[in-house]
Amino acid sequence: MAATMSEPRRVGFVGAGRMAEAIAQGLIRAGKVEAKQVLASAPTDKNLCHFRALGCQTTHSNHEVLQNCPLVIFATKPQVLPAVLAEVAPVVTTEHIIVSVAAGISLSSMEELLPPNTRVLRVSPNLPCVVQEGAMVMTRGHHAGNDDAKLLQNLLEACGQCIEVPESYVDIHTGLSGSGVAFVCTFSEALAEGAIKMGMPSGLAHQIAAQTLLGTAKMLQQEGKHPAQLRTDVLTPAGTTIHGLHALEQGGFRAATMSAVEAATCRAKELSKK
Structure with a gap:
C-alpha cells in the first residue's frame, strides 16, 4: 500500500x-x-x-x-x-x-x-x-x-x-510569476531611478523601492483587497499620486505589462510544444 x-x-x-x-x-x-x-x-x-x-x-x-x-x-x-x-x-x-x-x-x-x-x-x-x-x-x-x-x-x-x-494554467503561471519576477525587478529599478533622477542617492532609492514593493504586496495579501481598491486609498484629489499615475498611463504602462505577460505565456506554450 x-x-x-x-x-x-x-x-x-x-x-x-x-x-x-x-x-x-x-x-x-x-x-x-x-x-x-x-x-x-x-x-x-x-x-x-x-x-x-x-x-x-x-x-x-x-x-x-x-x-x-x-x-x-x-x-x-x-x-x-x-x-x-x-x-x-x-x-x-x-x-x-x-x-x-x-x-x-x-x-x-x-x-x-x-x-x-x-x-x-x-x-x-x-x-x-x-x-x-x-x-x-x-x-x-x-x-x-x-x-x-x-x-x-x-x-x-x-x-x-x-x-x-x-495543467492549462501552468504556462500562464510561467508568464505571470516565473517571468513576472523579472518584470517586477524592472519596475523596481525604474522606480528607484526616478528617485535618483530627482536627487536621491542610488543605494537609498533602491532600498526604499524594494521595501515599497514588499509592503504593498503584504497589504494586498493580508488585507485581501483588490489592487484597484488599495490604489484608490492612496489617491487624493489633485495630489502627487494621481499625477504620477497619469504619467504611467501616458507611457502605456498597463498595456505594456499585460503584453509582457502575454508574450511570456505564448513563449512558454511554444516551448511546451517543442
Missing part, C-alpha cells in the same frame, strides 16, 4: 540546482523533513556540495534516490528530463510519487515515459522560493490522488504559496 500523508517519508531530488536547493532548504527550515531524510543526486559534485552543507545525503546515482525515497522531485533541465525519466523508469513503483519542476514537460509526456499507474505531479515554481516566498502552482496526472496532491502542497508551502490548478 502506498504511504499515507501521516507517515514520515524521505524526500529525494534528482538534480541539485538552485531551485532544488531552495525547495530542500524550505522543507528543512520549516521542519517538514529532517535534513538527513533528504537524498539528492547529480552527475558531479558542483551543486551537491550545497546539499551537503544543509546536512543532506548525496549520491551520483539517480537509481539510489528512487530506491530510497518514495517522494522524488525531478529538478533537472527540461531538455534532459525525458532521458532521466527513461533511465529511472525500471525502478519506479506504485509506491513512488514523482514530481517534476521542469518547465515545458507535460504530465502526459512524463506518464508515457514511466510505468503504468505512476503517480505524477507537476510543479511550476518561481525564484522567490529561494527566500521561502515563492508563488507556485501544481497540477496532477491521471493516477495521482487527493492525498498525493495534499501531501505535496503541504510540503511545498514551506517555500511559499502553492495552489493546485489545471
Whole structure:
C-alpha cells in the first residue's frame, strides 16, 4: 500500500540546482523533513556540495534516490528530463510519487515515459522560493490522488504559496510569476531611478523601492483587497499620486505589462510544444 500523508517519508531530488536547493532548504527550515531524510543526486559534485552543507545525503546515482525515497522531485533541465525519466523508469513503483519542476514537460509526456499507474505531479515554481516566498502552482496526472496532491502542497508551502490548478494554467503561471519576477525587478529599478533622477542617492532609492514593493504586496495579501481598491486609498484629489499615475498611463504602462505577460505565456506554450 502506498504511504499515507501521516507517515514520515524521505524526500529525494534528482538534480541539485538552485531551485532544488531552495525547495530542500524550505522543507528543512520549516521542519517538514529532517535534513538527513533528504537524498539528492547529480552527475558531479558542483551543486551537491550545497546539499551537503544543509546536512543532506548525496549520491551520483539517480537509481539510489528512487530506491530510497518514495517522494522524488525531478529538478533537472527540461531538455534532459525525458532521458532521466527513461533511465529511472525500471525502478519506479506504485509506491513512488514523482514530481517534476521542469518547465515545458507535460504530465502526459512524463506518464508515457514511466510505468503504468505512476503517480505524477507537476510543479511550476518561481525564484522567490529561494527566500521561502515563492508563488507556485501544481497540477496532477491521471493516477495521482487527493492525498498525493495534499501531501505535496503541504510540503511545498514551506517555500511559499502553492495552489493546485489545471495543467492549462501552468504556462500562464510561467508568464505571470516565473517571468513576472523579472518584470517586477524592472519596475523596481525604474522606480528607484526616478528617485535618483530627482536627487536621491542610488543605494537609498533602491532600498526604499524594494521595501515599497514588499509592503504593498503584504497589504494586498493580508488585507485581501483588490489592487484597484488599495490604489484608490492612496489617491487624493489633485495630489502627487494621481499625477504620477497619469504619467504611467501616458507611457502605456498597463498595456505594456499585460503584453509582457502575454508574450511570456505564448513563449512558454511554444516551448511546451517543442
